[in-house]
Amino acid sequence: MLGFAIRRILMLVPVFLAVSVIIFLMIHLLPGDPIDNLLKIGAGPEQRAALTAKYGLDRPLYEQYALWLGNVLQGDFGTAIVQRRPVASLIGQALPYSLALGGLALVMSTVLGVTVGVIAASAKGSWLDQGLMGGVLFGSMLPNFWIGLLLILIFSVSLGWTPVSGARGWESLILPVVTIGLGGTALVARVTRVAMIDAQSRDFVMLLHAKGVHPVVIQLRHVLRHALIPVVTILALRIGWILGGAVTVEVVFARPGLGSLLIKSLNQHDYPVVQASLLILAMAVLLGTLLGDLLQAAMDPRIRDGLK
């Protein structure tokens, strides 16, 4: 297991480097110039040149890249050009909000999605299964921001139970978490159900029945373990998405977060912030995949032995 983990972690290094190059180049290929946002109206070419030199934007690209990567590896993401603050502090401010929102939404979609999937698979073909899967399908068709607005309308405006927007106190987390969590729940429920039904039909299940094991124990201790392996893969892929992809929900609820920071910085061509945010999100995806692989290996001895 330890050897497996070390191999997987080492494999991340080249991927991380490739991702950093791509992010760096993509930003510099974008049209537009951050200096435009900083210059006062009527400023002359001398002022432009001075500012460009100040931020190192006049140097060759590979030099800029090497400088940037070297600093990043030491935890220094540079200074935001437009927002004029250390990038690390901007991200440090936004990240906890994203982590709380994304983490709770992930927990919600895992717990609820797996539960719904197990119930539906156990009652396969019944009205309960069809009802649950119909609800899940309906839920996954609705766009995030619309669910958010609907929830605000019901729980904040009509019932007055939760704050309409903002990020103060745990109450303000409820609706955004539910909004994002519902989409994940639908996905996890569907994957769990299919994986459960697949595992239920395998030979070892009949032998468990022949051993006199209670059907509930068979479902939860044996079949579910097999079904969770594909579910873990899906969840791992969602980690990155949930951190950065919550932009619409952050806008609807007027919450700070990594997604909002990224969009704002993109609009302002604030390179250092965009680069750092993208890098953090890419890291989240990579770490999510790593976590998924490690969890799978922890769950399946065949993967640990390199057979699958």
Next chain:
Amino acid sequence: MLLEVKDLSLSIGILRLLDRVSFAVDRGQVLGLVGESGSGKSLTALALTGLVRRIGGVVTGGVILFDGQDLAGLPEPALRRLRGKRIAFITQNPMSALDALKTIGDQVDQVARLHLGLSRRAARARTVEILTRLRIPDAAQVARAYPHQLSGGMKQRVVIAMALAADAELIIADEPTTALDVTVQAQIVMILADLVRQRQIGLILITHDMGVVAQICDLVCVLYAGRVAESGPVETLFAAPRHPYSAALIGCIPREGMAPGALKGIPGGVPSAAAYGDACCRFAERCPRADALCRRTRPPERIEGGMTVACHHPLPLLSAAPEVAR
């Protein structure tokens, strides 16, 4: 009598898959349930402990007397308490019969913990003891291994260990050797035969291998298309099969000194369940002795010389038919 099945009929949906099947097996006996694929052997095995309900099977008639109690009408929870405890099951394919994510030990322990109420530690000690008795080397280490780390023959021994873990009185083995190498097949068959003798277990051995039947069975029940063709003591059947189908099955066993090309198959195939006729002999289409009577009347069961045979024109009693070599 340990197990007595009388006139067992079973349907899945509109298909009537078993039609008045009867047989019996006592402690210390091995009953061979034989027939080609599709004859209803595995279904019969699943029907005995109600497992057939999991694939939609419904017992429509007959009784399954186990130690005097009729299992056919027993509710699921009562059957579940019997399964694995008094009646154990050995499945066809050991490769896929074990849970790939659990250790061998956990899976064998499960039976004793569930049915005998043993603690984790006591169950493991018992598991290691049983595995050792089944001649598995380093049993304690094997108990910590996962199924994919064992060979097919080892896995089948593990499945047999599960059958022994709660001291079952009846073991139903559904083609326990078909998925294994020939060399390993013989070992598994000998293990089962020894268990029956030592522990006075009743064993129902489902197989299409007449060689195995001749080796270890005391009784044999030949199934064809969901009906019993012939049943009785194995020596009598091999000495003088009365049903043309039994004779044909025996004719399919390769023997020493056989002339090249002398090995015969049985022409045609088992009819599909949807095409089962009711008022006829279902073997008539493939039978050299069939006539018009066979095609319009179900053959009655005759009991003669210790054998039960369902045939209008059985082969002669106590003298081998010309096509069956002695």
